[in-house]
Amino acid sequence: MLDGTLDAAGADRLSQALASDPELAREVAALAVLHDALSKEHGAAVIGRTSARQIAAWTIVRRVAAAAAVLAVAGLLLWTGLRTSPTANAGDVVARLVARARTGDRTYVLRAVDEQGGKRRRDAAPAADAPAPARDKQPSIDGAILTVRDPDRYVLVRIDAEGRRVITGCDGTQAWLVREDGAVRTSKDLRRFSGAVPGSKFDLPFVHPHESLAELGASYDLVLVPPAPGLGQPRPRIVGSRRADARGGPRTIEIAYDPATSIIHSMQLGNLPQARGGPRSVEFQLRDESSQPDAFYGHAAHHAPDRHVIEE
Amino acid sequence: MDQRTKQAFALWTAAQPAVSAFVHALVGNAALRDEVLQETAVAVLESFGTYDPARPFLPWALTIARRAAADARRRGARFPVPLSEAAQDSLAAAFEQAGSADRARLDHLTDCIQALPAQQRELCDLRYRGDLKPARIAELMGLHPNTVAKSLQRLREQLRDCIDARAAGDGGTA
Numbered sequence: 001m002l003d004g005t006l007d008a009a010g011a012d013r014l015s016q017a018l019a020s021d022p023e024l025a026r027e028v029a030a031l032a033v034l035h036d037a038l039s040k041e042h043g044a045a046v047i048g049r050t051s052a053r054q055i056a057a058w059t060i061v062r063r064v065a066a067a068a069a070v071l072a073v074a075g076l077l078l079w080t081g082l083r084t085s086p087t088a089n090a091g092d093v094v095a096r097l098v099a100r101a102r103t104g105d106r107t108y109v110l111r112a113v114d115e116q117g118g119k120r121r122r123d124a125a126p127a128a129d130a131p132a133p134a135r136d137k138q139p140s141i142d143g144a145i146l147t148v149r150d151p152d153r154y155v156l157v158r159i160d161a162e163g164r165r166v167i168t169g170c171d172g173t174q175a176w177l178v179r180e181d182g183a184v185r186t187s188k189d190l191r192r193f194s195g196a197v198p199g200s201k202f203d204l205p206f207v208h209p210h211e212s213l214a215e216l217g218a219s220y221d222l223v224l225v226p227p228a229p230g231l232g233q234p235r236p237r238i239v240g241s242r243r244a245d246a247r248g249g250p251r252t253i254e255i256a257y258d259p260a261t262s263i264i265h266s267m268q269l270g271n272l273p274q275a276r277g278g279p280r281s282v283e284f285q286l287r288d289e290s291s292q293p294d295a296f297y298g299h300a301a302h303h304a305p306d307r308h309v310i311e312e
Numbered sequence: 313m314d315q316r317t318k319q320a321f322a323l324w325t326a327a328q329p330a331v332s333a334f335v336h337a338l339v340g341n342a343a344l345r346d347e348v349l350q351e352t353a354v355a356v357l358e359s360f361g362t363y364d365p366a367r368p369f370l371p372w373a374l375t376i377a378r379r380a381a382a383d384a385r386r387r388g389a390r391f392p393v394p395l396s397e398a399a400q401d402s403l404a405a406a407f408e409q410a411g412s413a414d415r416a417r418l419d420h421l422t423d424c425i426q427a428l429p430a431q432q433r434e435l436c437d438l439r440y441r442g443d444l445k446p447a448r449i450a451e452l453m454g455l456h457p458n459t460v461a462k463s464l465q466r467l468r469e470q471l472r473d474c475i476d477a478r479a480a481g482d483g484g485t486a
Contacts, residue, residue: 002468003439003446004340004392005461015396018403025399028337029406034468034475036333037418039342041425042440221441223434225452239452241442252442 001028002035042244090222090238096262097238097255105149106264107287112142112279113268139166141282152190153297167302168193174311176299183308184299192312219246220253235265250281263289320360323369324353330370330407331377337403338381340392342443351380374404417479424474432467439464 001014018025139160148154155169167178175192177185187193220240227236240253251271257264267284295301299309331352336345355376363372378400385391395403425436438449446460453460 001392001395002337003461003464005446005457006393008393011393011395015399019396019398019401022402022406025402025406026409029333029403029410031468031472032337032403032407033330033333033410033418034421034472036329036336036345037421038425038436038440038468038471039336039345039443040332041421042437221437223437226454237452239438239442241437241444243441252444 002032090224093224093238093257093259093262094222097257097264099262104289105147105292106289107145107147108267108284109287110141110144110146111283111285112140113281113283141279145287146284147292147296149292149297154194155297155302169297169299169302170194171294171297171299174299178299178303178307183310184303185310185312186299187312189312219243235259316360317357319365320357320363324356324373327370327373328353330410331373334374334404334407335377335381338378338391338395338400339384342440344384344391348377348380348384351383352377355380368408371404371408374407378404417475420475420478421471423478424471427474428467428470432463432470435460435463435467 001011006014018028139158141158144156144158146154146156150172152170152172155167158166158168160166164180166180169176169178170190170193172190174186174188175190175194176187177193185193220242222238222240225237225239227234235256236259238253238255238257240255242251250269252268254268254270255264256266263286265286268281269283270281272280272282328349332345332349335348335352336342339345339348352373356373359376363369381391385394425433428436435449435453438444438452439446444452446464447457449455450457450460455463
């Protein structure tokens with residue numbers, strides 16, 4: 001009951017038992033009090049005790065102090081200790097992944113995932129007699145291709161409801177938007193068109209690899225999960241749950257990576273804020289790590305040279 | 313703040329942990345618990361004029377909480393399969409009897425969590441910090457969902473035993 005695993009028949013049996021057995025009801029109530037206290041101990045109770053940044057800082061200090069103490073005894077013991085604790089080295093792994101992500105270009109395929117965990121159906125094409133979609137209708141993130149080098153160099157290609165490409169990007173000096181028709185728009189505000197990039201609102205370091213790692217550490221509790229080949233999970237993963245006192249951002253982050261190369265193979269942002277619509281979850285799948293020329297990040301590489309350009 | 317409002321706040325503050333646990337058991341997840349609890353608090357304060365001070369406060373607050381949970385279900389919130397009304401009556405009565413006895417003992421909870429083996433702490437983290445259901449935890453840990461559900465049950469029983477032992481060591485009732 002407390003873990004939400006009861007089916008209708010189970011709930012019916014439990015209802016009958018609770019209604020007829022006050023002792024069982026007391027037992028369940030006592031466990032429910034513990035269950036609720038555990039939830040608060042791990043989440044809401046943190047609020048007011050200290051800020052997320054202080055927790056992160058304290059965690060780092062504690063880890064460094066513990067590591068130094070253990071090193072003083074034996075390096076081997078340190079290695080063994082870190083290897084056997086599932087949470088102790090999550091921060092170290094993240095640091096390696098971020099350092100690796102800082103080198104070179106990455107191209108990801110994005111998938112929207114609905115609440116039930118299935119792939120989201122792409123926006124259906126409008127009926128022949130339907131009115132033309134509004135000019136500013138957001139193209140779907142599902143199936144989009146994201147190439148990223150650093151926070152200020154990225155290209156995101158999406159397809160709108162009419163099957164036309166909508167490309168946004170930034171070359172480090174200006175942000176830009178290219179549609180298949182109309183003027184190309186540019187802006188000196190480098191974040192001007194980045195709102196469509198999942199994670200860009202939340203400063204996630206894997207989308208923007210140079211962003212502060214501390215931001216991720218401060219907002220998420222990270223747990224290392226070993227590979228489970230039998231369940232189709234051949235790679236280890238880092239699962240991050242947003243801290244109760246962190247504001248905004250996806251509720252969970254799941255990253256599958258190669259421990260030998262520190263390359264991120266997939267990343268899922270789960271339970272995204274729904275206030276402005278959009279998918280519940282977004283999955284990034286690494287497509288390739290091919291190097292791109294610098295010019296690729298400029299708008300001119302993505303449209304004909306005679307297109308009119310408007311600087312905002 | 314007038315005297316009546318002060319009294320309402322004081323009574324709500326004392327009852328809130330039990331109401332929270334009751335609501336959590338009904339609605340099945342922490343986010344929805346917080347939402348329903350907030351609505352309950354507002355309803356309690358707004359309708360405090362109808363509360364009879366000669367009667368215990370907790371049963372009255374639990375009744376309002378049940379109503380708030382039912383309203384959330386009608387609005388389409390995703391609930392686990394509901395318990396019958398009779399079962400909810402029985403559970404509410406159990407919470408009323410427990411009163412505040414269990415709450416003082418929960419001061420030992422943090423220490424008992426720290427004493428758990430690493431794998432159980434991880435399980436605890438995923439279930440309670442991540443608010444993840446057993447099926448999802450099973451995926452992450454490469455286990456069968458039933459194994460996770462049983463492990464969570466054992467985890468809570470182990471914590472309860474630990475709390476009992478520490479409370480007994482303090483001279484409290486175990």
